[in-house]
Amino acid sequence: MSFALLFSGQGTQHPAMLPWLADDALVRAMCARLGIDDWRHALAKPEWAERNDNAQTLLTGLALAAWGQLAPLLAPPAAVAGYSVGELAAFSAAGVIDATTAAALAPQRAEAMDRCAAHAPGGLLAVSGVSEQKLEQLRVEAGLELAIRNGNASVILGGPIAALNDAERMAAALGAQCTRLRVNVASHTPWMREAAESFSRTLAQVPFDAPGVVLFSNAGDRIRDARSARIALAAQIARTVRWDECMDNIHARQVRCVLEVGPGQALSRMWNQRFPTVPARACDDFRSAAAIAAWLNSHADP
Known part of the structure; x- marks a missing residue:
């Protein structure tokens, strides 16, 4: 099997997302961090769902949980990338940081951005x-x-x-x-430079490893070592997300299919428009982890 993983960003979160996701330790830890009992119930309130800190913490936690539940059913991906805040989960899936660390970094990333946005909404x-x-x-x-x-x-x-x-x-x-978009910060622009610098200082205290699979960054092309991973994860807060290049880089790996992990189908739809001969589906399309695995396995190398 040769497939790529794409981790969604924020803006399309909804209460019915990831209908198959089990309530595991990562989900419970995420809810505790957010101070909620039921994340689907919380997402039904637009004013809560659109808050930057809530969205980043929730989407990172759910993406980590989703991949954690899928990974035992699959071979390792051939390539990984994340869209905006989706990079936290992508870097974890690639082995750069563990899931617990990625989940803890999400609210710190959001806090740095919100502080910056308070001066320049x-x-x-x-x-x-x-x-x-x-x-x-x-x-x-x-x-x-x-x-x-x-x-x-x-x-x-x-x-x-x-x-x-x-x-x-x-x-x-x-x-x-x-x-x-349903966000209240000017993400990935120079208005977020102070946030990127703040998050860089946070990441300096975090252990990073070299990726275990091919990993592409929004800001730094392919990530090959721990140092470049740490730099890219902070820099993308204030730099343009070159998602078209991320898709092109993944396509060049000659993957047979692509799976989007997160809410909605925005990334899989963009992929299918750009590369119609390499199918992409989203986790939101399926009712069970087993069905996702079956679809990916149906595109296994002959």
Whole structure:
């Protein structure tokens, strides 16, 4: 079997996500960290679900639990990557940090970002449907930065609230599709530089190992050793997520299929649009861990 793992970011979390996930020690520890009894019940409250600290802590904990329950049923992945906060779970799945450490780092990452956002409130805006040239013109005129690049004509812009409001009006005039993301920080832009520096100091105290499988980073291409892993995990907070490059790098490994771990199907949908001959599915598509394993095994090498 040759498959890749993609770990989702925040913004599409919902109460019915990961319907097959068992209530294990990682899930219980996550709930204790969040001060809740039932994470699905908590996610039903939009004001709770959209808080940056809640979302990052919850999504990291659930992704770690999901992979922990799937891994015994599967061979090791051929490549791993995570989208935004999904990198914490991805680095754990690749053997760089253990699951307990990754889960503990999530609220610290969120706290650093929230402190930064308190001085410069911001957010993110997904824009698509117009040329790359018009997207860049929109970005410059609105005073935003490129937060995430999913493709040449599909990006996420980040910056202050007023600039995002201006960008929405400009995008409508250009005939672009735009959606304000359910986040309240300008992730992956220079407005988060202080957060990246703070998280870097936190990571300096954390033991890191070299990846045990091929690992690609949002900010640092392939991660080959502990030092580059530590640098990349902090740097991506304030740098553009080059997700299109992550997908291209994984595709070059000639994987036979791709599994998205997390809420929704955003990453698997992007993959299928970019590489229609290599199927991708999301954990949210299945009703059991056994069904996920069966699908992955159906694409095993002959």
